[in-house]
Amino acid sequence: MDYLMTREMMMNRYIFFLLIFFIGYNIISCKNQDEKIDSNKTEPIIEIDDSSKIVFDSLLQKAKSEQWQNLKINELISKIAFELLGKPYVSYTLEKQPERCIVNLTKLDCVTFVEAVLGMSRIIKQGKMDFTDLINEVTLIRYREGNLVDYTSRLHYSSDWIFDNEKKGIVKDITKELGGIILPVNVYFMSKFPKYYKALQVNPEFIPIISEFEKEINSRKYYFIPKDKIRPIEKKLQTGDIIVLTTNISGMDYAHIGFVYVDEDGSRRLLHASSVKKQVFLDRTISEYISRVKKQTGITVLRVIE
Numbered sequence: 001m002d003y004l005m006t007r008e009m010m011m012n013r014y015i016f017f018l019l020i021f022f023i024g025y026n027i028i029s030c031k032n033q034d035e036k037i038d039s040n041k042t043e044p045i046i047e048i049d050d051s052s053k054i055v056f057d058s059l060l061q062k063a064k065s066e067q068w069q070n071l072k073i074n075e076l077i078s079k080i081a082f083e084l085l086g087k088p089y090v091s092y093t094l095e096k097q098p099e100r101c102i103v104n105l106t107k108l109d110c111v112t113f114v115e116a117v118l119g120m121s122r123i124i125k126q127g128k129m130d131f132t133d134l135i136n137e138v139t140l141i142r143y144r145e146g147n148l149v150d151y152t153s154r155l156h157y158s159s160d161w162i163f164d165n166e167k168k169g170i171v172k173d174i175t176k177e178l179g180g181i182i183l184p185v186n187v188y189f190m191s192k193f194p195k196y197y198k199a200l201q202v203n204p205e206f207i208p209i210i211s212e213f214e215k216e217i218n219s220r221k222y223y224f225i226p227k228d229k230i231r232p233i234e235k236k237l238q239t240g241d242i243i244v245l246t247t248n249i250s251g252m253d254y255a256h257i258g259f260v261y262v263d264e265d266g267s268r269r270l271l272h273a274s275s276v277k278k279q280v281f282l283d284r285t286i287s288e289y290i291s292r293v294k295k296q297t298g299i300t301v302l303r304v305i306e
Contacts, residue, residue: 046100046101046132046135047096047100047101047102048131048132048135049102049103049104049105049106051105051106052103052104052105052106052131053131055084055105055106056105056120056131056134057131059080059083059120060124060129062083063079063080063124064129068124069124069125069127072306073121073122073125073240073304073305073306074238074239074240074241074303074304075239075240076121076124076125076240077117077118077121077239077240077259077304078239078240078259078261078271080117080120080121080124081113081117081259081261081271081280082271084105084108084113084116084117084280085279085280085281085282086279086280087105087106087107087108087273087279087280088106088107088108088278088279089107089108089109089273089274089275089277089278089279089280090104090107090108090109091109091275092109093107093108093109093112094112094154095198095199097151097198097199097202097203098150098151099148099149099150099151099153099154099199100148101135101138101139101142101143101148103115103116103119103131103134103135103138104116108273108280109273109275110256110257110258110272110273110274110275111257112273113258113272113273113280114242114257114258114259115138115141115142116134116138117259118141118170118242118304119134119137119138119140119141120134120137121304122137122170123137125306140168140170141165141170142154142155143155144160144164145164145167145168146168150203150206151199151200151203151206152206152209152210152213156190156210157187157190157213157214157217157252157253157254158244158253158254158257159185159187159217159220159222159253159254160213160217162222162244162300162302163217163220165302166302169305170304170305171242171302171303171304171305172302172303172305173223173300173301173302174241174301174302174303175223175224175225175299175300175301176223178225178233178236178301179225179229179233180223180224180225180300180301181223181224181225181226182221182222182223183222183223183224183246183253183298183300185217185218185220185222185253186218186251187214187217187218187251187252187253188211188214188251189249189250189251189252190210190214191207191208191210191211191214192251193251194207217253222253222300223300224246224297224298224299224300225298225299225300225301226297226298227287227290227291227296227297227298227299229298230286230287230290230298230299231287234268234285234286234287235266235268237260237262237268237286237301238260238262238303239259239260239261239262240259240260240304241259241260241301241302241303241304242257242258242259242260242301242302242303242304243257243258243259243260243270243286243299243300243301243302244256244257244299244300244301244302245257245290245293245296245298245299246296246297246298246299246300247295247296247297248295248297249295254300255295255296256272256296257272258270258271258272258273258283259271259272260286261282267285268285268286268287269282269283269284269285269286270282270283270284270285270286270289271283286299
């Protein structure tokens with residue numbers, strides 16, 4: 001009897017240790033499998049330019065010492081934009097594959113200038129002081145629903161940029177309130193002419209995705225103020241308002257973007273990264289500027305939300 005009990009106890013102990021071994025093995029195996037799955041995830045690439053970091057740190061130090069965070073956001077926008085006056089105009093600074101959120105404060109085009117200034121204004125108001133905070137904020141602004149997935153998730157068309165950033169509560173489209181009329185939008189340029197976009201040449205599978213987004217964009221309603229109607233409403237524009245300039249180029253919606261700056265004499269001037277002046281530049285009044293550009297047909301006005 002004692003022998004049988006001892007043998008049974010030994011057998012039970014053996015089974016117990018076997019169970020512990022297999023359970024432990026399975027836990028480790030599952031953990032390793034999870035680690036393998038995690039290692040295959042594609043995280044957004046963070047790219048920090050040293051020269052831009054220097055500009056950022058200098059500007060943030062000034063903002064901190066002068067307590068810019070207490071300014072209204074439209075005033076803060078003009079402060080930051082003026083700090084970038086004279087920075088060279090450079091196109092195609094974002095065209096690296098795979099897609100990553102690049103923030104370059106030393107080389108700017110009209111869109112990257114607006115995104116950088118808007119992003120910096122927002123992080124200063126939030127009390128954030130790190131360059132990665134700026135990258136995260138620009139990611140929120142630049143990509144559909146704030147999610148960087150790949151090249152197709154970037155808000156390439158300004159009409160899509162306007163729609164998405166209004167949806168995110170970053171800006172408000174006040175064009176209709178200013179007397180704007182419906183803007184006919186029929187975008188197709190990217191999907192029809194992929195040869196002009198390096199990422200679409202390298203990744204032709206992106207073209208049908210872009211085409212679907214174009215259809216979605218075309219289904220929405222947009223407003224603009226025709227160029228001959230701008231002068232009567234110009235006094236209603238505020239410093240820090242975003243001006244997006246419409247175009248009559250087939251397959252496109254907008255051709256340029258910048259900020260409003262109200263001068264000491266009350267003039268509403270265009271503060272933008274200018275391809276003509278080759279730098280960030282405080283230009284003539286909005287109405288004067290657009291009257292000289294035949295391809296530009298009017299403006300959409302966005303007010304940045306506090």
